[in-house]
Amino acid sequence: MASARRVDPRTDPQWAALARSVGGSLFTSPPWISAVSDAYGLAPTARIAVDPAGRPMGGLAWTDVRDLRGERRLGLPFCDRADPILLESSAWPAVSSDAFAGDLPFTLRCLDTSLVVQDPRFDHVGEATWHLTPLDRSLDDLHRAFRPQTRRNIATAERSRVEVVLTPDREAVAEYHRLHVGLRKRKYRLLAQPLDFFERVWKAFAPSDGIRTALALVGGRPVAGAVYLVWQDTVYYKFGASVPETLPLRPNDAIHWQLIRWAHGRGLRALDWGLSDLDQPGLAAYKRKWASIERRIRTLNAGGPPIGQSADVEQTLRVVTDLLTEPSVPDHVTAQAGASLYRFFC
Template sequence: MSTTLPSPVASGPVPEPPRTLDPRHDPRWAQWVGGGRGSLFSSPPWLRAVCRTYGFSAHARLVTGPDARTAGVAWVPVDDVRGPRRVTLPFSDRADPLPEDPELLRRLVADRPAALPWTLRALEPTAIRTLPGARITGRAAWHATTLDVDREGLEQRIHPQVRRNSRVAARRGVRVRRGTTLADLHALHALHVERRRERYRMLAPPVELFEELAAEFDLRDTMAVLLAEADGDVVAGALFLEWDGVLYYKFGASRAAALALRPNDALFLAGLHHALARGLRALDWGVSDLDQPGLVAYKRKWADDERRVAGVRLGPPPASTRVDALLGTVTALLTDPTVPEELTARAGRELYRYFC
């Protein structure tokens, strides 16, 4: 008597198990986000600086699909007075790239606790919003200038008003120089504290973040601190970070009393010239809230690429409504014009970590 055995069931290749790693130090993450794939905000030096400043740790996951495509995501676990949560990534414009392949996405987020809020930000379109339970929490405008032209071609590309304002700044005595010392970095931070308090009634990140970034991005190399001066005084400044062939504008500020000198136009034109001289492929102007149409319009004068960044939340909403309201009240008190500026700066050092 013979026995007929069942035919083997055909199956596809078995997916590789996810790789969990520390994106601050693991060379596999550095290799994956490099080569034009990721952005500054998922880069190891940025993550190291942010985590050291605020006492965070960082985690990442890489998964490989059957077609050998690899996808990844990094996050920071946060557990403070606002409750436990995951953030991708704190104090960062975005965390690209997130895959458009639904299966790779599912595998990337498969380990998350269902009751833990997880906020992600990425350039649209992003398939992360199609995951079950995902909610759009906001959108912002993103701008960049591609640097595929020479200096003359670049100046023809930007808005004519920018060129006019830059000439006005030069006639009115504005000069832009590159700062290469910690004293220059501190001068920019002090101006940043002043401007955020004066215009937005907001706290500024602590000076320690600027110092940690300087430790990762050399002030004489991949960090550019540009200062616009008039009559020997710093009237505007900007901090740029270079990573993987792109220059990122991250922090900037100007004195309200000096705006008639047009220092910002001179400053940002110098930033573009710096990026060209470094042989970079783009200048990333960062994100702007859509409820700030003036800022969006200003960046459009410089940029030739505009897209949207979406904030997406997985899991339940954060249970921090009362704490958020309290932080808002305390911030309003500590940014009042009658409060000494030194105290406002100290408040940013103590409280800014809770705003992610």
């Protein structure tokens, strides 16, 4: 018989042990949960099931959110996915009972291989693609396994003398954020995560040497960037941005190839490319050129939309976002808007 208890996933040692197990991921790791929660003023919780000897059998983390967009339970906010960690399938009833209790609608995202996608309490309300590149072969074999277009793009970047700087330094995160704000504004008409969030991520992962920021330089000017995070034996591609007019030089391909060589040298097992929405087929196709494993991330919901959700509020946020991402708006103003408003987009 499993017994269960509530814990804080940011500080509980048993949750940390679960997060380091085979079922854990970056998004259920204590440093990631801490960075997100501290940046946006959230209070996460988790439920852990243990066997009679006190060994953890599984866990589930979530955050209750109450703001102008309504009341909801998310497992977890601002994550590609946050799969329940189940070392034994019998732990699921014990760790999920609290999350389904009460009136709050509960939403989580997990890989389609998770047993929880079969739970009849959930409705399937969304789907995205997910890609992974195993790194357990030689660099030459990895290079040969890429799609021909990817190999050509790497060669183009080399001929164009694209220089890649891969660094653990905090200053590079701020430089990347400038590119990030510009890309989200001009390409997607969206606000960007605040710089404070990126700095908290750096602070959370830097002590374990778990963050790398890549900047692609052309003539000494940063034209593309990416932020990668390491958890256990996997490196995660979490953020990427580039200057559109420099894309023919293939700076993003130069960045990813440099990162793969670094990760391979460090002995990491895999590169996780993260989530790609189905309405972004170009992004999924790009990742597919590098990755040999593709699966689906399922969005599951129990209880429907947020309590108190207002169509007027949703429309107002859309209008305000459109106004603040107009080309005529200075980037520093758009960045300040993201710092104030991004926390509502979870």
